[in-house]
Amino acid sequence: MEPTINAGDTAWVLISTALVLVMTPALGFFYSGMVRRKNVLSTLNLSIITMALVSIQWVLIGYTLAFGTTCKGLIGGLAFLGLNGVDGLPNADYAPTIPHLAFSAYQMMFAVITPALITGAFVERIRFKTFLLFTVVWATLVYDPVAHWVWGVGGVLHNLGALDFAGGTVVHVTAGFAALALALAIRPRHGFGSVTMEPHNIPYSILGAGLLWFGWFGFNGGSALAANGLAVSAIVNTNTAAAAAGLVWMALSWRDDKPSVLGIITGAVVGLVAITPAAGYVTPLASIAIGAAAAPVSYYAIKLRQHLKFDESLDVWACHGMGGVTGALLTGLFATTAVNSGGANGLFYGNPHQFVVQLEAVAVTALYSFGITYIVAKALDRTLGLAVTENEEIVGLDIGEHGERAYS
Amino acid sequence: MKKIEAFIREEKLDDVKAALRDIGIVGMSVLEVRGHGRQGGVTLAGRIGTYQVDMLTKLQLNIVLSDHNVEKTIEAIRKAAAIGRPGDGIIFIYPVEDVVRIRTGERGQAAIMYEDDIDAREKLKSPGSKHD
Numbered sequence: 001m002e003p004t005i006n007a008g009d010t011a012w013v014l015i016s017t018a019l020v021l022v023m024t025p026a027l028g029f030f031y032s033g034m035v036r037r038k039n040v041l042s043t044l045n046l047s048i049i050t051m052a053l054v055s056i057q058w059v060l061i062g063y064t065l066a067f068g069t070t071c072k073g074l075i076g077g078l079a080f081l082g083l084n085g086v087d088g089l090p091n092a093d094y095a096p097t098i099p100h101l102a103f104s105a106y107q108m109m110f111a112v113i114t115p116a117l118i119t120g121a122f123v124e125r126i127r128f129k130t131f132l133l134f135t136v137v138w139a140t141l142v143y144d145p146v147a148h149w150v151w152g153v154g155g156v157l158h159n160l161g162a163l164d165f166a167g168g169t170v171v172h173v174t175a176g177f178a179a180l181a182l183a184l185a186i187r188p189r190h191g192f193g194s195v196t197m198e199p200h201n202i203p204y205s206i207l208g209a210g211l212l213w214f215g216w217f218g219f220n221g222g223s224a225l226a227a228n229g230l231a232v233s234a235i236v237n238t239n240t241a242a243a244a245a246g247l248v249w250m251a252l253s254w255r256d257d258k259p260s261v262l263g264i265i266t267g268a269v270v271g272l273v274a275i276t277p278a279a280g281y282v283t284p285l286a287s288i289a290i291g292a293a294a295a296p297v298s299y300y301a302i303k304l305r306q307h308l309k310f311d312e313s314l315d316v317w318a319c320h321g322m323g324g325v326t327g328a329l330l331t332g333l334f335a336t337t338a339v340n341s342g343g344a345n346g347l348f349y350g351n352p353h354q355f356v357v358q359l360e361a362v363a364v365t366a367l368y369s370f371g372i373t374y375i376v377a378k379a380l381d382r383t384l385g386l387a388v389t390e391n392e393e394i395v396g397l398d399i400g401e402h403g404e405r406a407y408s
Numbered sequence: 409m410k411k412i413e414a415f416i417r418e419e420k421l422d423d424v425k426a427a428l429r430d431i432g433i434v435g436m437s438v439l440e441v442r443g444h445g446r447q448g449g450v451t452l453a454g455r456i457g458t459y460q461v462d463m464l465t466k467l468q469l470n471i472v473l474s475d476h477n478v479e480k481t482i483e484a485i486r487k488a489a490a491i492g493r494p495g496d497g498i499i500f501i502y503p504v505e506d507v508v509r510i511r512t513g514e515r516g517q518a519a520i521m522y523e524d525d526i527d528a529r530e531k532l533k534s535p536g537s538k539h540d
Contacts, residue, residue: 196459196460196461196462198452198459198461252456253453253455253456253457256453256456256457256458257451257453257457257458258453259453260453260454260455262454262455263453263454263455263456266455299456302455302456303456303457306456306457315455
């Protein structure tokens with residue numbers, strides 16, 4: 001088929017680009033509601049500045065590393081350096097019905113939110129200067145290559161047959177396991193384990209989660225890259241999985257005490273994470289199972305993390321890492337070519353091999369992200385220092401790092 | 409003269425204000441404070457399970473009044489502020505050396521008198537009776 005631009009497809013991808021963009025400040029609100037009032041601006045800013053930093057990185061080098069012509073399936077070549085040649089014309093590999101530049105812009109928003117997800121691991125103590133460098137290095141060394149492996153034509157995991165509709169492995173597994181590595185490399189917060197660190201504004205977190213849910217329609221629905229039945233399928237699955245996970249989390253939290261609202265919205269976000277790799281490959285009924293299964297995995301992952309007295313502050317590993325792993329593996333069970341002829345059948349549709357492929361893709365991605373992140377974080381800790389001084393931490397990062405206060 | 413400092417549940421302020429108005433306590437100041445008493449705090453539901461918070465928002469009422477009005481006032485506060493559970497609050501009573509009303513310069517007892525206050529009502533009931 002000759003690539004030609006379809007106006008409807010292009011409009012939907014542009015709208016989806018804006019929907020995914022808003023998820024990053026939404027994430028900032030989701031996280032900042034859970035920190036103490038002296039670190040609100042700092043926490044919001046970790047998301048906001050990532051939008052600025054990674055947008056530039058993506059235009060300069062990120063896009064070509066992720067989607068340039070493959071070098072042995074490991075990394076994209078430099079053909080698209082500085083978005084050279086990425087223009088209003090379609091691209092047969094990635095964007096047969098929309099401008100290549102629209103595809104690149106849409107993918108930029110994924111590259112932006114992924115490092116922002118990691119920030120929940122080290123809020124309330126991260127040194128801003130070190131964070132800036134970390135984010136650029138991480139986007140270049142972890143996000144761009146993994147995006148190439150999974151989504152790039154000729155990428156190693158792509159060739160293996162791994163299914164990842166909208167970034168369960170590329171976004172959530174990489175971010176979740178990077179969060180784990182960084183939390184191991186940075187010191188815990190002063191007083192962690194002995195002082196109660198109460199969320200300062202749960203309505204912020206609810207606002208953030210609501211906007212994440214909204215934006216996720218673009219994240220998963222837009223990944224169809226067309227205004228078609230597959231996009232609808234992805235949106236319906238996305239909403240259904242979030243609903244199922246929110247309800248299951250409510251039940252789990254109710255069994256332990258009362259149905260916590262912060263818990264319910266956390267559950268919804270975990271459902272959104274888990275459906276991300278599956279959204280365009282499964283039926284709505286399967287998405288109920290995926291959301292319902294992901295909630296207890298993340299819930300008990302948080303319990304385990306708390307039990308180990310480990311300060312991975314906002315549970316990025318438990319929610320995004322383990323939610324992403326659950327979703328990617330369950331894609332290997334529930335995927336069916338009846339939903340997406342371009343996909344594959346999973347174990348429940350007679351193809352157990354798909355589950356093995358998913359397991360391999362998840363393991364490779366998690367190990368790579370964890371390993372590289374740990375090395376980078378340790379190197380930064382030795383040189384610039386990952387955490388602020390204890391005095392600055394006690395005063396709070398809003399005043400200490402930014403010279404501002406959130407509330408007068 | 410005495411000063412009453414009453415630490416009460418924030419949700420009971422309206423009840424306590426009404427009870428004090430009923431007995432003729434006119435002047436007061438209210439502060440938002442954080443703290444805890446013997447119960448040590450409360451348990452809240454978290455993302456998973458529960459956690460303890462020990463700093464709770466309470467209201468502190470300050471009232472300065474004549475010695476002979478103290479018992480009646482603390483009874484009114486107790487009745488209106490209690491729900492019968494830990495966290496109902498506590499009342500402290502201190503001696504007051506002097507009072508100055510800024511507008512008029514009145515001192516002592518005269519500075520805490522109001523029209524229709526607790527003492528004015530007493531006088532209406534029994535004209536001529538004297539208090540300290």
